[in-house]
Amino acid sequence: xxxxxxxxxxxxxxxxxxxxxxxxxxxxxxxxxxxxxxxxxxxxxxxxxxxxxxxxxxxxxxxxxxxxxxxxxxxxxxxxxxxxxxxxxxxxxxxxxxxxxxxxxxxxxxxxxxxxxxxxxxxxxxxxxxxxxxxxxxxxxxxxxxxxxxxxxxxxxxxxxxxxxxxxxxxxxxxxxxxxxxxxxxxxxxxxxxxxxxxxxxxxxxxxxxxxxxxxxxxxxxxxxxxxxxxxxxxxxxxxxxxxxxxxxxxxxxxxxxxxxxxxxxxxxxxxxxxxxxxxxxxxxxxxxxxxxxxxxxxxxxxxxxxxxxxxxxxxxxxxxxxxxxxxxxxxxxxxxxxxxxxx
Amino acid sequence: xxxxxxxxxxxxxxxxxxxxxxxxxxxxxxxxxxxxxxxxxxxxxxxxxxxxxxxxxxxxxxxxxxxxxxxxxxxxxxxxxxxxxxxxxxxxxxxxxxxxxxxxxxxxxxxxxxxxxxxxxxxxxxxxxxxxxxxxxxxxxxxxxxxxxxxxxxxxxxxxxxxxxxxxxxxxxxxxxxxxxxxxxxxxxxxxxxxxxxxxxxxxxxxxxxxxxxxxxxxxxxxxxxxxxxxxxxxxxxxxxxxxxxxxxxxxxxxxxxxxxxxxxxxxxxxxxxxxxxxxxxxxxxxxxxxxxxxxxxxxxxxxxxxxxxxxxxxxxxxxxxxxxxxxxxxxxxxxxxxxxxxxxxxxxxxxxxxxxxxxxxxxxxxxxxxxxxxxxxxxxxxxxxxxxxxxxxxxxxxxxxxxxxxxxxxxxxxxxxxxxxxxxxxxxxxxxxx
Numbered sequence: 001x002x003x004x005x006x007x008x009x010x011x012x013x014x015x016x017x018x019x020x021x022x023x024x025x026x027x028x029x030x031x032x033x034x035x036x037x038x039x040x041x042x043x044x045x046x047x048x049x050x051x052x053x054x055x056x057x058x059x060x061x062x063x064x065x066x067x068x069x070x071x072x073x074x075x076x077x078x079x080x081x082x083x084x085x086x087x088x089x090x091x092x093x094x095x096x097x098x099x100x101x102x103x104x105x106x107x108x109x110x111x112x113x114x115x116x117x118x119x120x121x122x123x124x125x126x127x128x129x130x131x132x133x134x135x136x137x138x139x140x141x142x143x144x145x146x147x148x149x150x151x152x153x154x155x156x157x158x159x160x161x162x163x164x165x166x167x168x169x170x171x172x173x174x175x176x177x178x179x180x181x182x183x184x185x186x187x188x189x190x191x192x193x194x195x196x197x198x199x200x201x202x203x204x205x206x207x208x209x210x211x212x213x214x215x216x217x218x219x220x221x222x223x224x225x226x227x228x229x230x231x232x233x234x235x236x237x238x239x240x241x242x243x244x245x246x247x248x249x250x251x252x253x254x255x256x257x258x259x260x261x262x263x264x265x266x267x268x269x270x271x272x273x274x275x276x277x278x279x280x281x282x283x284x285x286x287x288x289x290x291x292x293x294x295x296x297x298x299x300x301x302x303x304x305x306x307x308x309x310x311x312x313x314x315x316x317x318x319x320x321x322x323x324x325x326x327x328x329x330x331x332x333x334x335x336x337x338x339x340x341x342x343x344x
Numbered sequence: 345x346x347x348x349x350x351x352x353x354x355x356x357x358x359x360x361x362x363x364x365x366x367x368x369x370x371x372x373x374x375x376x377x378x379x380x381x382x383x384x385x386x387x388x389x390x391x392x393x394x395x396x397x398x399x400x401x402x403x404x405x406x407x408x409x410x411x412x413x414x415x416x417x418x419x420x421x422x423x424x425x426x427x428x429x430x431x432x433x434x435x436x437x438x439x440x441x442x443x444x445x446x447x448x449x450x451x452x453x454x455x456x457x458x459x460x461x462x463x464x465x466x467x468x469x470x471x472x473x474x475x476x477x478x479x480x481x482x483x484x485x486x487x488x489x490x491x492x493x494x495x496x497x498x499x500x501x502x503x504x505x506x507x508x509x510x511x512x513x514x515x516x517x518x519x520x521x522x523x524x525x526x527x528x529x530x531x532x533x534x535x536x537x538x539x540x541x542x543x544x545x546x547x548x549x550x551x552x553x554x555x556x557x558x559x560x561x562x563x564x565x566x567x568x569x570x571x572x573x574x575x576x577x578x579x580x581x582x583x584x585x586x587x588x589x590x591x592x593x594x595x596x597x598x599x600x601x602x603x604x605x606x607x608x609x610x611x612x613x614x615x616x617x618x619x620x621x622x623x624x625x626x627x628x629x630x631x632x633x634x635x636x637x638x639x640x641x642x643x644x645x646x647x648x649x650x651x652x653x654x655x656x657x658x659x660x661x662x663x664x665x666x667x668x669x670x671x672x673x674x675x676x677x678x679x680x681x682x683x684x685x686x687x688x689x690x691x692x693x694x695x696x697x698x699x700x701x702x703x704x705x706x707x708x709x710x711x712x713x714x715x716x717x718x719x720x721x722x723x724x725x726x727x728x729x730x731x732x733x734x735x736x737x738x739x740x741x742x743x744x745x746x747x748x749x750x751x752x753x754x755x756x757x758x759x760x761x762x763x764x765x766x767x768x769x770x771x772x773x774x775x776x777x778x779x
Contacts, residue, residue, distance in 0.1 A: 025625060038741070040712075041544040044712060045547070046425065050425055059710060059711050060712075060740075061705075072620070076625070077623050094765070151725075232742070251742065255510075255742040256742065307422070310422055311424065312422055323546060
């Protein structure tokens with residue numbers, strides 16, 4: 001029995017010791033969007049190399065998972081910063097406040113483009129319009145005053161100018177923040193541009209919300225495939241399948257330009273300049289959120305945030321822009337906001 | 345005279361059928377083994393062909409001379425590594441000339457072949473110089489070459505792919521060729537792969553397994569020191585002392601059940617209890633170790649009980665017969681004889697825990713960690729990564745060079761697993777007693 005006693009004592013000892021350790025933490029903890037992860041890890045690395053603070057720990061797992069973790073409460077065993085590829089939702093702010101996280105500083109890092117790309121040796125998928133993507137991927141299209149299931153089988157059915165390959169689009173699943181942008185800026189925009197929106201409103205008697213929902217319902221007959229994993233999974237599928245088109249972040253595409261060929265959207269090629277000027281239609285801001293209560297408690301938190309948004313890092317020519325981030329023209333406002341710890 | 349060429353024994357139809365069935369069965373068994381071996385070979389060949397490159401890395405030799413004023417100027421900037429990069433550019437032309445490269449007079453083009461990590465390692469050195477006496481220092485550095493250049497020397501990047509690639513140009517590859525011929529650019533064994541921490545997308549060439557190996561070692565230590573005593577104590581009690589009744593039956597069923605519970609469930613439990621309730625830190629080996637302990641316990645209990653059961657009752661009876669107490673019987677006679685079995689079970693349980701990723705996902709160990717955890721026991725509470733987690737992390741990165749690193753990490757993990765399993769087999773062979 002002495003063995004048992006010693007182990008129990010040891011286990012209890014470990015747990016009590018841990019309670020003491022849990023009080024302090026000397027590195028910043030970050031979690032959230034897998035789209036922001038490369039940027040956050042680049043900044044964390046350069047921050048560690050250039051300051052006397054330890055390198056922050058960056059977890060990934062998606063915007064929603066990160067914000068949920070962020071809103072769990074205040075204290076050294078909760079994260080300090082949540083990365084997000086979309087703005088925080090009202091519901092999440094309420095959940096945060098319920099757990100005592102009432103003061104949140106929102107930081108807009110810059111912009112990220114979303115591009116459509118296919119295998120470099122594949123058919124000539126070089127130019128798309130949002131309307132074409134909508135016509136190819138919607139579950140139901142309005143035809144002669146009634147909703148019918150999408151009859152388009154090949155891209156040529158959608159538009160005679162496109163290659164005659166069967167439609168196969170690899171789109172991010174709903175666990176990705178990217179999907180929200182895809183739905184709004186491509187599918188919904190395409191729905192309106194193609195005139196389908198008006199037709200749907202005519203059919204359902206003017207219910208705008210229902211019409212939007214109908215627009216954004218995508219077909220599930222195999223022509224559009226939802227990718228749960230990361231862009232690497234989409235890239236693998238495209239490697240296997242020359243006729244597939246995939247949805248990627250601009251930075252990911254720029255790292256794999258030898259394997260992928262990108263398509264223009266609405267006649268505009270995706271590039272840092274066209275996204276910054278707003279000409280390229282499919283882009284979205286990236287954010288991170290700071291717990292104000294942790295500033296001054298967790299060493300290096302304020303410094304990390306300021307370092308992240310410094311001109312040398314997030315500005316044009318910095319390492320983030322080099323990796324594929326489109327710098328925010330209003331970066332000075334964000335810097336001032338962090339310096340004043342201005343909450344939402 | 346006719347020669348007898350065949351046996352006189354003629355088989356009847358039934359025997360022939362039985363023999364045929366026998367041969368078929370053996371063929372099936374052999375085919376099954378061969379299929380298994382073939383799959384193993386395919387796996388190993390694909391992992392090795394992708395991953396062996398990670399053990400070699402391209403370095404560029406540059407002589408650097410810095411003086412105190414330069415270092416002080418650089419240390420005053422916000423992004424200090426940027427200034428140090430300038431210093432490398434200033435120094436690289438002289439290094440190249442010394443090596444006999446004259447056509448590469450564009451220093452900035454040559455500096456672009458270097459990893460972004462070069463400036464950081466120069467800064468580390470320069471900072472230590474500031475504390476010493478003297479005004480001017482020189483050192484010959486072996487800087488890492490950029491990922492795409494490294495890929496070119498290993499055959500992953502070609503002139504054709506570079507023409508399409510936005511991260512490297514064919515001109516850079518030509519310059520790399522010149523430098524290689526001059527002996528400035530060399531491919532060497534990559535010790536950094538085992539010692540360096542993870543790196544971001546901007547400097548894939550500097551990514552190593554250092555933190556992951558240390559983190560995995562911490563996890564294994566925690567699992568060993570918690571699961572082995574608890575598991576052995578539980579098995580001895582259940583096997584030798586506990587009365588056989590409904591309660592112990594129930595416990596037995598539960599232990600077998602726990603052994604089959606998906607590991608992610610233990611991760612959810614770990615998040616709920618160890619992090620949210622007890623308040624242990626995120627991403628720390630202590631939480632990972634506790635979760636993996638829960639996962640390994642059933643394995644250890646089941647194998648320990650089997651080892652105890654295998655000790656013949658006559659040994660217990662003999663000990664009890666000469667007056668030993670039940671506890672003396674167990675600790676002096678049964679346990680030593682069961683020890684090889686217990687050890688084997690423990691090592692197999694540890695090997696299983698070493699390769700586990702799913703529960704670590706939920707407790708924040710799937711993270712970008714660049715700081716080495718402190719020595720144990722404080723280090724158990726510092727953030728760390730683990731080997732399988734590092735593999736998972738690297739396969740998700742955009743830069744194709746991370747794929748090579750991920751395969752390299754798989755090789756390292758497989759070697760560790762093989763060592764553990766071979767040790768288990770060896771111990772069993774050496775100490776096993778048969779009655």
